[in-house]
Amino acid sequence: MTPPTSSSTVTLNINGEKHTLTVDHRTTLLDALRDRLDLTGTKKGCDHGQCGACTVLVDGRRTVSCLQLAVASEDREITTVEGVAEGDRLHPVQQAFLDLDGFQCGYCTPGQICSAVAMIEEHAAGWPSAVTADVRPEAGPPPLTTEEIKERMSGNLCRCGAYGQIARAVARAAAEASAEKLTEETAA
Amino acid sequence: MREFDYRHADDVTGAVALLDADPDARYLGGGTNLVDLMKNGVETPARLVDVRFLPLDRIETADDGAVRIGATVTNSDLAAHPLIRERYPALTQAVLAGASGQLRNMATVGGNLLQRTRCGYFTDITRPCNKREPGSGCPAIEGEHHNHAILGASEHCVAVHPSDMGVALTAFDAVVSWQTAEGAGEAPLADFYLPVGDTPHRETVLPPGALITHVTLPPARVAARSRYRKVRERASYAFAIGSVAAALEIDDGVICDARLALGAVASRPWRARLAERILVGAPASAEYFAAAADAELAAARPLPHNGYKVTLLRNLVVAVLTELAEETTR
Numbered sequence: 420m421t422p423p424t425s426s427s428t429v430t431l432n433i434n435g436e437k438h439t440l441t442v443d444h445r446t447t448l449l450d451a452l453r454d455r456l457d458l459t460g461t462k463k464g465c466d467h468g469q470c471g472a473c474t475v476l477v478d479g480r481r482t483v484s485c486l487q488l489a490v491a492s493e494d495r496e497i498t499t500v501e502g503v504a505e506g507d508r509l510h511p512v513q514q515a516f517l518d519l520d521g522f523q524c525g526y527c528t529p530g531q532i533c534s535a536v537a538m539i540e541e542h543a544a545g546w547p548s549a550v551t552a553d554v555r556p557e558a559g560p561p562p563l564t565t566e567e568i569k570e571r572m573s574g575n576l577c578r579c580g581a582y583g584q585i586a587r588a589v590a591r592a593a594a595e596a597s598a599e600k601l602t603e604e605t606a607a
Numbered sequence: 608m609r610e611f612d613y614r615h616a617d618d619v620t621g622a623v624a625l626l627d628a629d630p631d632a633r634y635l636g637g638g639t640n641l642v643d644l645m646k647n648g649v650e651t652p653a654r655l656v657d658v659r660f661l662p663l664d665r666i667e668t669a670d671d672g673a674v675r676i677g678a679t680v681t682n683s684d685l686a687a688h689p690l691i692r693e694r695y696p697a698l699t700q701a702v703l704a705g706a707s708g709q710l711r712n713m714a715t716v717g718g719n720l721l722q723r724t725r726c727g728y729f730t731d732i733t734r735p736c737n738k739r740e741p742g743s744g745c746p747a748i749e750g751e752h753h754n755h756a757i758l759g760a761s762e763h764c765v766a767v768h769p770s771d772m773g774v775a776l777t778a779f780d781a782v783v784s785w786q787t788a789e790g791a792g793e794a795p796l797a798d799f800y801l802p803v804g805d806t807p808h809r810e811t812v813l814p815p816g817a818l819i820t821h822v823t824l825p826p827a828r829v830a831a832r833s834r835y836r837k838v839r840e841r842a843s844y845a846f847a848i849g850s851v852a853a854a855l856e857i858d859d860g861v862i863c864d865a866r867l868a869l870g871a872v873a874s875r876p877w878r879a880r881l882a883e884r885i886l887v888g889a890p891a892s893a894e895y896f897a898a899a900a901d902a903e904l905a906a907a908r909p910l911p912h913n914g915y916k917v918t919l920l921r922n923l924v925v926a927v928l929t930e931l932a933e934e935t936t937r
Binding site for chain 1: 643646659692709712
């Protein structure tokens with residue numbers, strides 16, 4: 420076995436771009452993004468997986484980057500808030516947060532947005548939640564009510580308390596996504 | 608945080624060999640608990656062996672109808688799986704009641720069973736704790752213990768196991784399987800966690816270096832009508848102060864099969880076998896539900912600040928069984 424080392428060279432695939440860097444094994448994905456790659460959109464809140472401010476997408480799934488080690492993130496597709504828009508066209512979740520004032524100070528917002536982008540897909544895939552009355556498959560997917568949105572977004576804290584507007588923004592973006600899907604299906 | 612070596616295992620044999628060579632190494636799954644404990648200085652491994660991408664990520668049905676869940680299946684995938692939602696709905700509900708969407712995407716089934724207590728003295732390295740530092744004492748007994756154990760604790764430790772998933776798995780007779788360099792082993796989840804006694808630092812029957820490979824749920828018709836209910840100090844994203852996984856099968860008003868397990872009451876998910884014995888053969892009525900809960904909780908030894916849990920759990924058991932009975936007769 421090769422002798423133990425405390426650092427490794429890894430290639431991280433972030434927002435479609437590959438970055439090769441040497442990281443101390445203790446480096447979290449969050450710290451690598453912010454301190455090494457200057458992707459400071461992702462925020463450090465509690466640094467213990469409790470607040471959701473550092474949420475990014477790893478292989479399409481929302482993840483708290485403060486508990487994800489950078490060295491364990493090689494070969495995975497990472498999307499940060501800098502990568503959710505399509506060029507100059509904002510992601511519908513970003514646009515809804517702007518239009519409906521889904522924030523106050525803005526510190527939790529990148530995490531809220533990344534979380535909502537993935538949460539809408541989880542719901543579209545038929546995943547139940549803790550407030551879904553009947554989780555059996557034959558019950559079908561639950562409608563994305565405010566109660567469902569609040570439960571599914573409970574891993575993202577907002578200390579300004581902008582929850583009402585956040586829930587409205589997420590609801591609008593989800594409705595747009597499902598309308599778009601319906602149009603695509605009808606066209607197909 | 609202490610510096611550590613990092614290795615990527617390609618298969619179970621390789622992972623087990625890597626850990627066998629180094630008693631100061633730990634397996635890394637989703638890292639949602641281990642990485643946090645490393646930040647707090649509670650865990651100080653010299654090496655991490657990453658097992659997150661071992662081929663243990665399948666949920667499969669065996670010929671006898673048992674469901675075999677790979678150890679690296681994430682909480683999210685477990686909860687969303689149609690087979691689990693159909694045959695063991697309380698397991699889906701239990702998993703979804705725990706943590707947040709982000710953490711459930713990272714956390715694994717094997718890791719969930721091995722997560723450590725959230726007792727504030729255990730996670731604070733400036734305080735004594737018999738679980739973290741054997742013989743140093745247990746400040747929780749005289750101190751902050753409103754969410755500590757009422758069953759099966761000892762004068763050495765009163766911490767509770769934090770898992771929701773484990774409560775439902777225990778109710779459904781899950782069996783944990785593991786691999787070591789010497790070979791494979793298994794134990795029912797009900798016998799997987801060791802009694803607290805005077806060795807609270809020894810938590811499971813896993814031999815040194817063992818890697819959990821899968822968890823098997825035997826077929827259980829009763830589980831198709833099951834429910835998990837969790838009480839916590841806020842509406843979402845918090846550990847339980849009490850929880851119940853229950854299943855009932857009723858024939859003509861009489862209970863013919865029952866499963867009951869309690870969470871946040873002991874150092875392990877608590878299978879309520881005394882209560883089950885009273886329920887089977889009894890009429891499905893609130894009177895018997897209460898008698899069953901009382902029988903199980905007669906062994907409770909609450910501390911000055913967690914006596915509320917006895918009443919809470921009693922009412923929770925009666926409420927969940929009543930809901931199940933109503934659902935069954937509808």
